[in-house]
Amino acid sequence: MSRLDPDALLASGGDERLALDPASGLNIYGYGVVPRPGDLAMGSSTASTISAQAREALAASHAPLMEQVRRDGEEVTYRTEVTRLSGRLHALLGVDGANADVLFSPSGTDLHLLATTLLAGATRSLLTITLEGSETGSGVVTAAGGRHFMSQAPDGSRVAKGMPLEEVHQSLSLPVRDDTGALIPSIEIERQLDLTIGAAIRAGRDCLLVTADVTKTGLIAPDLDTVFRLKARYGDRLWIMVDACQLRISPATIRAYLARGMMVAITGSKFMGGPIFSGALLCPPPVARPLSAAMVPAALGAYFGQDDVPEGWAMRRHLPRRANLGLLLRWQAALFEWEQLQALGGDDVAQTIQSFATAVTRRLTGDAAFEPIATRPLDRGALQVSQPHKIDTTPTIFPFLLARLDGAGRRAGWLDRDETRLVYDHLASGKVASRSIRLGQPVACGARGGVPVSALRLCLSARLIVDCCGKADGMERLAEDAMLALDGAAQAARDLAVATPLRKSA
Secondary structure, three states: OOOOOHHHHHOOOOOHHHOOOOOOOOOOOOOOOOOOOOOEEEOOOOOOOOOHHHHHHHHHHHHHHHHHHHHHOHHHHHHHHHHHHHHHHHHHHOOOOOOOEEEEEOOHHHHHHHHHHHHHHHOOOEEEEEEOOOOOOOOHHHHHOOEOOOOEOOOOOEOOOOOEOOOOOEEEEEOOEOOOOOEOOHHHHHHHHHHHHHHHHHOOOEEEEEEEEOOOOOOEEOOHHHHHHHHHHHHHHEEEEEEEOOOOOOHHHHHHHHHOOOEEEEEOOOOOOOOOOOEEEEEOHHHHHHHHOOOOOHHHHHOOOHHHOOOOOHHHHHOOOOOOHHHHHHHHHHHHHHHHHHOOOHHHHHHHHHHHHHHHHHHHHHOOOEEEOOOOOOOOHHHOOOOOOHHHOOOOEEEEEEEEEOOOOOEEEEOOHHHHHHHHHHHHOOOOOOOOEEEEEEEEEEEEOOEEEEEEEEEOOHHHHHHHHOOOOHHHHHHHHHHHHHHHHHHHHHHHHHOOHHHHHO
């Protein structure tokens, strides 16, 4: 396979998480670069495989892109195409370049490394506060401390996982659930944050608070009222980055965050359905001005190239001229999906989101095989967005535990973390319902009766919405697919409890 073959490019320009197994053609998450239309693809909170429609669009543009590479070289081509990419992203968000600088990134985790490193270069000393990895990502806490979070950097070089790029930045993670998986009250989270931020600022540090909108289990955390009160209290010494890497919010909500002077981190590889990984950091003028003057360590050049950063940013001088054509193609696929979603009628999209949520919630709450994980309403009222979109008010991630049922079908406990992982793998393998059922990866969610448990996640995505709205019976078929996925999960749990075939096949 040529290095510039579209499949090879889609799996390039990132760390080892992008590497494809030669036998299966899949990465460590079980996703690849070839469409899998037969999958029940309801795991977009983890990742996604490129759709047939996006793949066709990339195929049509590949020959002209390669001709441009042959004529102008990879670096010049990349600079030109990234500029176009920024324009498309600005158009989708309804903002212009004067209202938001865009910095492109190989993944969402890399965005945390980028934000922390930039702020550390712009402030006297920095404390980063982010959520625990069970609600964000396994490498986020490491990246938030300015450390290498994998063993291979996006430029292909080997790095020392866990070691700082230059100097250690203080960071800590914030739990939002207790040991049982129950939500910690917002007032307690605010009290802890106030004590921590206040002490850090008195010690001469600035603070970066990362608020997630939304988390792996569909939370806004910390809640926005808490975030805005803390920002009002600590002013310019408290920086806010909104981790919107799930991208389960409307452009109007993103604009509202930017208008409040908050950075927003997004990816195109979850709700939007682009192939993993693709990230972007949106910086409004009050943040872009100081960060554009920040110096960064040369080691950051293993992650970012000059043209991933806007003109006029000082960090460009410390970064290599490098074309990340894989990142370019992954973002092009994601923006294709986003543009298709925006082309739909708003009422159709809203109806699909609400119908899906109603059907899934009814099943999860009415079936003894499942226990929905505690969440909170999606409350963004503090942003004062007029006429919020349905995606801003209705969940699209549905986390649940799998119950262990007795012979009479009554709940007799829950599957533990290892068992839940076996169910997840069994569903993905295609051994249930004769097709691969892709749910969101298990996420640790406390313990039940002293047994550590994990939640699986059923998710709605932009591609599912687009496909649903394009068919007369789309909503009925989407609900049927969701029920089939839950049927498969319940069946796999029963198989595990009764005959343990999953353990033998694992």
